Amino acid sequence: MPKRGYHHGNLKQALVEAALKLIEEKGPAGFTVAEAAKLAGVTPAAVYRHFHGREALIAEVALQGHRIFGDLLEHAYANGKPSALAAFEATGRAYLAFARKFPGHYMAMFESGLSIQAHPELGAAADRSRAVLERAAEALSENIPADRRPPAAMFASHVWAMSHGVVELFARGAPGAQAPFPPEDLLEAGIGIYLRGLGLIKPDD
Amino acid sequence: MPKRGYHHGNLKQALVEAALKLIEEKGPAGFTVAEAAKLAGVTPAAVYRHFHGREALIAEVALQGHRIFGDLLEHAYANGKPSALAAFEATGRAYLAFARKFPGHYMAMFESGLSIQAHPELGAAADRSRAVLERAAEALSENIPADRRPPAAMFASHVWAMSHGVVELFARGAPGAQAPFPPEDLLEAGIGIYLRGLGLIKPDD
């Protein structure tokens, strides 16, 4: 608890964490600079020593989120190897795990409406995550007969889309009331069926 | 253009349409009562003759959206029959078509953070849409051997999730920069592969 009077020590990260907490609680739209500052035990003006403004703070949260997300996917992928199939499935699961474990980051990344143009670092960080997913898809696709092999980027997108959809629709208090199934099971089953459709899982397995 | 002086004529609906336009432009968070009133050519206070407040206006937009959405799904389903497969695929396509054609409604429904508890009519309207999807799934599932038939509600959820994910990630300016594929193609292919995985499309088709 190194709150040594006048100087905070590591205010920048403290503000990021305060923002994170607030975003979790009220969403990216409900988050305010003043509250984040208060939560970090500091005057609102102090925020401007470390960020250009409100949006820059949210962008930093999103950026850290993308980094964590990328790492998580990477580890999942690496641990899933050497089986391409297991590696691919692991990355799918990692998606949901991330959304669950880092809801604030997730919201800042996907629900804050940050413009990618205005924050190029974000785009770069997001590309990295996507690259992991695509690498996993690429490895998998070598098991598909070449003549009926869809582009790896395409089925990476499919898995990403289904994962995202499950998170948004069923893993939160969202619109469809409560989930009809545990989101993890739903996603697992969905990806399983999808992979069977690709001919990567035997029909009787 | 029945703008007859003092009395507006149909202000309620005019406000809904103004809200729609604003939500399309700046998202549900950027929408304000004052601007909607201005756009409808009316004083902010007039809004309160028709709605309890800001949230009630958004809720009305979302409600109308759910109705349109339900109708659209229903028509798609009916037109797709008698083939259960065609009907199911048609409802999937209708999802994306709705998101494209009614972006304001879509955002109000799925991205505004409206609490279902606070607006039970919304829950009911959403249930109706889901019911269509589940009916389509139910019909389809009769073609699957009973012993390996997943619950219809489950694969309705899968299709819903993938559709929603495609919309959020690839059909808007969203996080992953621009789409690697046209969203319609992406979704069509994704659902195709998924249905093959269910054994509903022959592997060589």
Place this chain on the structure above:
DNA sequence: TGTACATCAGTGAACGCGCGTTCACTGATGTAC
């Protein structure tokens, strides 16, 4: 080790703004006789 000084990271007060909402009001419309 001690002092002078530059730099840094905060404070505190203030700003202008636009928001959602309220209130007493008034002009327009519709109805009863």
Place this chain on the structure above:
DNA sequence: TGTACATCAGTGAACGCGCGTTCACTGATGTAC
């Protein structure tokens, strides 16, 4: 058909609030000699 009156759907001014941001400032820290 004409008048009196109730109801309705707007106005316009005002409110209190919290926001993001700025500014001149000051206390704390670190460095040079």
